[in-house]
Amino acid sequence: MRFKYLSTACMLIAAIFLLPGCSKDDNIRLRDNNILPSVVTDNFNLKTFSTALERTGLTKVVSQKGPFTLLVPSDVAFSKAGIDGPGGVIGTNSALLESLTAYHILEGVYRLNELPFLFNQEITSYGGGKLYITRWIKAQDTILTVNGSRILPQATTASNGLLQVIDRVLKPYRFEYLADAIAADQSLTLFYQALQRAGMESLLRKKGPYTVFAPTNAAMITYGYASLEAINQASPTALAALLRYHIVADRRFLNDYILSTGSTATSTQAMIDDNTVKITLIPNNEVQGGYEGITLQGSGNGNTQIRIVQQDIITGNGVLHTIDQVLRITQ
Structure with a gap:
């Protein structure tokens, strides 16, 4: 204003x-004690985000007429992300902090609990990055998520917009394409080399969206590809068959599986090779009836449950998860 x-x-x-x-x-x-920065400051559980707004100068932005919607991580969420309280904000790189904070600001009023019941509805943040909102019914509850993170259902109204609390700090994506995100991860060099050898890197530079479950270097070595040289000597056709069993033609965060899986706590995911992977939910021992993640099981993995190492790495054309073993297909 x-x-x-x-x-x-x-x-x-x-x-x-x-x-x-x-x-x-x-x-x-x-003139207005109910403006968004004041609402954030007055909430004892949002001190870290309040400090981030001040340090980045974004308090001035969200003090304007707007309206704006703030997706505010709790102090606990910031601590889990390695930014422990206002002191952690001060110690964070200023450019990184500004990008991260702007990613949590939406221009306009987004009444998320009134969105259609759909997965990963795209919106754009003040910082320009894409976010994906899911509204779904699980048992008797209506669940809201953003980039796979839970949103508390009750929004707080301010004079110039809305405030929604979330349980995880959202990280703006660094890469437009999954291929670049994989190439930049030093724990995935063997998987990336396999993509290149199989001629499949270009697939992960297309619009998509795709979801990739990428085995770590240790997983690839265990499978039998112990080095870059070993991959370069492998059949491109065989590599392509293996890789296609690790890619989904859709954007899928881990929480999407938790929401879409029924009471048996198991489901299947079709991969781009038309074969399926079994998904099993991991119970959350601290929340009755709740789940904290998933395991995967290829048709050739026997009884082995494959674990997620890193989850929900967002890019412009999809989502990357890293896994601790290779998904095997029954021969």
Whole structure:
């Protein structure tokens, strides 16, 4: 919101305290204690995000008329992401912090609990990155997620928008294409080499979306590809057959599987080779009836449950998960 002149109240306060003047944001706050930055500050569980807004200068942005919707990670969520309280914010690289904070700001009012019951509905953040909102019914509950992270269902209304609390810090994606995200991960060099040898890297540079379950280097070595040289000597056709069993023609966060899997806690996922992988939900021992993740089982993996090492790595054309073993197909 722009003002040509300082308000009378602002000038009086400046005169009383011998201040040089009040900013436009101070002017707004004098007249409105229910503006988004004030609502964030007044919540004892959101101190880290409040500090991030101030440090990045984004408090000024979300003090404007807007409206805006803030997806605010709790202090616990920030701690889990390695940013422990306001002190952790101060110690974070400023450019990284600004990108991360802007990713949690939406321009406009998004009443997420009124969206259609669909998976991964695309919206764009203030920082320009894409986010994906799911609204789904699980048992008797309506569940909201963003990039696979749970959103608390009750929104807080401010005078210039809405505030929604989420349980994880959302990381803006660094790469437009899955191929580049895989290439940049030093734990996936063997998998990336296999993509190149099989002529499949170009697939992961297309619009998609795709989801990739990429075996780590240790998993590839265990499977029999012990080095880059071994992969370069392998049949491109055989490699392509193997790789296609690790790619889904859709965007799938781990929580999507938890929401879409029924009471048996098992389901199947079709891969781009038309074969299926078994999905089994991992119970959350701290939440009755809840689940904390998934395991995978290829048709040739026997009784082995394959675990997720890293989850929900978002890119412009899909999602990357890393896994601790190779998915095997029954021969």
